[in-house]
Amino acid sequence: xxxxxxxxxxxxxxxxxxxxxxxxxxxxxxxxxxxxxxxxxxxxxxxxxxxxxxxxxxxxxxxxxxxxxxxxxxxxxxxxxxxxxxxxxxxxxxxxxxxxxxxxxxxxxxxxxxxxxxxxxxxxxxxxxxxxxxxxxxxxxxxxxxxxxxxxxxxxxxxxxxxxxxxxxxxxxxxxxxxxxxxxxxxxxxxxxxxxxxxxxxxxxxxxxxxxxxxxxxxxxxxxxxxxxxxxxxxxxxxxxxxxxx
Ligand SMILES: Nc1ncnc2c1ncn2[C@@H]1O[C@H](COP(=O)(O)OP(=O)(O)OP(=O)(O)O)[C@@H](O)[C@H]1O
Numbered sequence: 496x497x498x499x500x501x502x503x504x505x506x507x508x509x510x511x512x513x514x515x516x517x518x519x520x521x522x523x524x525x526x527x528x529x530x531x532x533x534x535x536x537x538x539x540x541x542x543x544x545x546x547x548x549x550x551x552x553x554x555x556x557x558x559x560x561x562x563x564x565x566x567x568x569x570x571x572x573x574x575x576x577x578x579x580x581x582x583x584x585x586x587x588x589x590x591x592x593x594x595x596x597x598x599x600x601x602x603x604x605x606x607x608x609x610x611x612x613x614x615x616x617x618x619x620x621x622x623x624x625x626x627x628x629x630x631x632x633x634x635x636x637x638x639x640x641x642x643x644x645x646x647x648x649x650x651x652x653x654x655x656x657x658x659x660x661x662x663x664x665x666x667x668x669x670x671x672x673x674x675x676x677x678x679x680x681x682x683x684x685x686x687x688x689x690x691x692x693x694x695x696x697x698x699x700x701x702x703x704x705x706x707x708x709x710x711x712x713x714x715x716x717x718x719x720x721x722x723x724x725x726x727x728x729x730x731x732x733x734x735x736x737x738x739x740x741x
Contacts, residue, residue, distance in 0.1 A: 498525040500655060500688055501546065506555035508541060508712075515541055516712045519555070523656070526686040530699040530720065533709035534735060539692040542709070543658050546690070547571065547578040560655065576604060579649030580658040583665050585641040587633040587648070593620070594629040597648050605652065612651070619647040623677050639670025646677055657681065659691045671695070678702070696741040700724040708732045 501523040508516035516538050523529055531539045544550040546557060548564060548571030557564035564574060587596050597616040601607045620626050623643040633641055642662055649657060659678060663671040675698045681687040682702055693699050699706070703720035708727065715729050724741070727733050 499523070500525050500560055501690075502556075502558040503542075503546070504556045504558075506542075506545065506552055506557065508538075508545060508550065508552040514712065516545075516552070519712075519714060521707055521714065521717055523688060523690065525655075525688055527704045528682050528689045528691065528702050528720075530703035530706045531690060531692045531709065532696075532699060532706055532732075532735070533715075534738075536711075537709040538712040539709055540660055541712075543580075543660050543690060543692055546658060547574055547580055549580075572604075576652055577654055578656045578658060579652055579654035580660070581642070581645050581649055581662050583661040585633075585638075585645040587641060587644060589633050592630050592632055593625070593636070593644055596633070596644065597651050600648070601651050616647070616651055619650055622680070623647055624673075637670060638666045639673050642666060642670075642674045643677055646674070646681075650681075655688065657687055657689045659689065659693070661692055661694065663693070663695060694739070696724075696736065696739045700741070708735070 499522050503519055503521050506516055506519040507514065519542060531542060533539055541550060545552050548566060551566035559574065559578065594613060594616055598609065598612040601612040602609055617626065617629065620629055623646065625640060625643055628636060628640065636644065663674050666674065675695065679702055682689060706716065706718050706720055706723040707714055708716035710731055716723065716727060716732055718728055727736065
């Protein structure tokens with residue numbers, strides 16, 4: 496875990512006149528899992544969305560694999576091949592089968608062979624326990640299954656970094672575990688580099704190598720995971736963990 500793949504330096508972001516991120520600094524090393532935690536409105540989603548160009552920013556620098564992330568559309572398209580993102584809402588294409596959803600970007604954007612892309616998609620479906628659903632349509636799947644497909648679809652692009660923004664927030668409780676298990680497996684077995692925004696504290700405690708704790712757009716803590724959940728450095732984070740029943 497030595498190679499740095501992402502570096503964020505002095506990032507400031509405004510929505511109109513309102514500043515929502517203040518001098519954000521952190522880095523991420525290959526294979527590392529970083530959890531972005533904090534109260535509602537603290538800027539977690541905004542931070543994660545600036546990393547792959549979904550949001551612009553007014554000053555500071557984001558470097559991904561040694562290249563500047565510039566808020567420019569052409570650049571974003573390249574970037575999104577390397578940075579996979581899964582959101583709270585699984586936006587699968589409703590008129591395509593699961594398999595078609597998964598192979599679309601690898602074949603159309605990365606110009607990989609259809610057969611090879613399909614073979615890989617099937618392996619990934621097996622990994623998330625959904626081999627039987629290749630020919631199903633999204634409407635035939637549960638929320639948890641759709642979210643697992645959304646993860647597979649991102650993985651099919653062979654990303655170097657995965658961003659997860661509240662991926663279990665809209666799921667029924669019994670669906671949450673299956674999705675979190677996949678993310679854990681990606682870390683344990685694939686050594687995937689990941690940045691995770693979650694309200695699932697037990698999950699974050701299991702998986703996070705490091706925790707960034709945000710409040711009102713400021714990083715209050717950048718703390719090793721084990722330490723954060725045992726004894727955070729700030730009273731504010733302590734209170735936050737208590738409020739989350741941790
Ligand atoms: N598109 C937008 N336009 C204007 N303000 C926004 C926009 N998106 C977010 N904000 C504001 O930016 C701040 C940070 O929001 P953000 O969604 O990043 O917080 P969060 O920590 O992810 O919250 P939550 O846990 O509730 O999802 C909030 O004050 C929010 O109101």
